[in-house]
Amino acid sequence: MVSHPPTVSGHIVAIGGAEDKTSELAILRRVFELAPQDSDEVAVIATASSIPEQLLPCYEAAFSRLGASQVHALNIQDRKQAADADNVQLIQRSGVIFFTGGDQLRLTNVLGGSATLRAIRERLRVGAVVAGTSAGAAAMPSTMIYNGAAADALRKGAVNMTFGLGFVRGMVIDSHFLERGRFTRLMEVGASNPEQLGVGIGEDAGVIIHPNRILETIGPGHVIIIDSRDLASSNIAELAMGEPVAIENMILHAMVSGHGYDIDARRYLVADELNAILAQGQAR
Amino acid sequence: MVSHPPTVSGHIVAIGGAEDKTSELAILRRVFELAPQDSDEVAVIATASSIPEQLLPCYEAAFSRLGASQVHALNIQDRKQAADADNVQLIQRSGVIFFTGGDQLRLTNVLGGSATLRAIRERLRVGAVVAGTSAGAAAMPSTMIYNGAAADALRKGAVNMTFGLGFVRGMVIDSHFLERGRFTRLMEVGASNPEQLGVGIGEDAGVIIHPNRILETIGPGHVIIIDSRDLASSNIAELAMGEPVAIENMILHAMVSGHGYDIDARRYLVADELNAILAQGQAR
Numbered sequence: 001m002v003s004h005p006p007t008v009s010g011h012i013v014a015i016g017g018a019e020d021k022t023s024e025l026a027i028l029r030r031v032f033e034l035a036p037q038d039s040d041e042v043a044v045i046a047t048a049s050s051i052p053e054q055l056l057p058c059y060e061a062a063f064s065r066l067g068a069s070q071v072h073a074l075n076i077q078d079r080k081q082a083a084d085a086d087n088v089q090l091i092q093r094s095g096v097i098f099f100t101g102g103d104q105l106r107l108t109n110v111l112g113g114s115a116t117l118r119a120i121r122e123r124l125r126v127g128a129v130v131a132g133t134s135a136g137a138a139a140m141p142s143t144m145i146y147n148g149a150a151a152d153a154l155r156k157g158a159v160n161m162t163f164g165l166g167f168v169r170g171m172v173i174d175s176h177f178l179e180r181g182r183f184t185r186l187m188e189v190g191a192s193n194p195e196q197l198g199v200g201i202g203e204d205a206g207v208i209i210h211p212n213r214i215l216e217t218i219g220p221g222h223v224i225i226i227d228s229r230d231l232a233s234s235n236i237a238e239l240a241m242g243e244p245v246a247i248e249n250m251i252l253h254a255m256v257s258g259h260g261y262d263i264d265a266r267r268y269l270v271a272d273e274l275n276a277i278l279a280q281g282q283a284r
Numbered sequence: 285m286v287s288h289p290p291t292v293s294g295h296i297v298a299i300g301g302a303e304d305k306t307s308e309l310a311i312l313r314r315v316f317e318l319a320p321q322d323s324d325e326v327a328v329i330a331t332a333s334s335i336p337e338q339l340l341p342c343y344e345a346a347f348s349r350l351g352a353s354q355v356h357a358l359n360i361q362d363r364k365q366a367a368d369a370d371n372v373q374l375i376q377r378s379g380v381i382f383f384t385g386g387d388q389l390r391l392t393n394v395l396g397g398s399a400t401l402r403a404i405r406e407r408l409r410v411g412a413v414v415a416g417t418s419a420g421a422a423a424m425p426s427t428m429i430y431n432g433a434a435a436d437a438l439r440k441g442a443v444n445m446t447f448g449l450g451f452v453r454g455m456v457i458d459s460h461f462l463e464r465g466r467f468t469r470l471m472e473v474g475a476s477n478p479e480q481l482g483v484g485i486g487e488d489a490g491v492i493i494h495p496n497r498i499l500e501t502i503g504p505g506h507v508i509i510i511d512s513r514d515l516a517s518s519n520i521a522e523l524a525m526g527e528p529v530a531i532e533n534m535i536l537h538a539m540v541s542g543h544g545y546d547i548d549a550r551r552y553l554v555a556d557e558l559n560a561i562l563a564q565g566q567a568r
Contacts, residue, residue: 181465
């Protein structure tokens, strides 16, 4: 039996990295607009980054410009700080929880099993937005990629994975996807287990994961879907480590702003279809 | 009515670049073994390259090692030399005609409409091997890519195409495919006309195009197939230049050495299926 996380009412926004932080703010504006009515405060978590002091002021300025009453730059550099009651309280006050880029393994290593992470999950469940860019996006699913060969990741073992932050199930998220040519990473993951959807997010693009598990693409870039569930054959189980993986039949979509994807029905949604489904969801 | 080139009896070998020229020679060995019985001479054409004097000795040494009785390094730097009767005669004597890498636009610009090119097509028709690596592979179809945005080529107009050398129809070939993350180039081409197969060849990998239009993958790398013929929808025709292209439903395969693809039946062939079909072809 598959164990599902409890139903959430909040939105998740995964961003491919390099989103505009200074001019139009197209993606960050959508993130902020999804905040629940009970809080317009924003918590920014730069734990993934080795240069938090450079990143935090950008996000503080951006969210302030968008109308946040307060932007909390959380100081979480180690597991002790991740257990800190003050940080938990700041999360509990925030309607938007935003993860910056950096190294997703730092995120999970520092936050995994912490009081802060439990508080973030609870905020998501009751309606807050959880958003992240780059490493902050990659870490969102139950399982994440944290390293992969740059040139040809379609070799057995070329992609390194571990447990993610567990905000969403049934998918793996990769960022900087078109710019760094990461198609082979999601192909290897899809061959290893075709049940899981591959979501590759380009720079200055993002996906909103609505509570009804509909993806909505935002921003000027692309979101690529690699759907392996009709995989016809692959040699991956028979190979030695490092040998090239063969793949017969994956399905490829490229979504642009306003287009969407129904994760469970495996259906591409053009703008009219997406809008109709999202309107239904709101009417319920 | 579609106009088809006359039936050919020779083999085409398209190589993704960076093939081994010094140790195992896996790919170049297969090229040489496909030479017809009437000639074991090799013609090497480095017209695409800006450094022919560096490339030609490598290929001369490799093909000599493989057993070529003579390796002709053709001196074709301009259209006058492409019309030269001595060069035509060397082509007519050769069982293998090999195109080096470089810039595919130099290849077509210098050879297009020339007596040399006509002689190569005639040699292919009667049984010679025509092989090429990198730019030499990209130039082989009726239509070729000669430039494309590196980061995100899935923008209207981001891929530049023109007529190729016309050795094979119904496909576009891209090289250095996994290493340079070129998936978006073939996706844009597929959206622009879903009839044409996208063949993306990785480094130190190649495809043999058999006379019966079966592809066979060779070498330690990958060959990626992007089949757009079931494209469900795309916005490409409605966009302004530079806007992001949406794509619903392309089919993706990754082939490894010994696997194949039936171009016209659109069928992936695992090793047993490929061998059965190739054995049939030889029995005829």
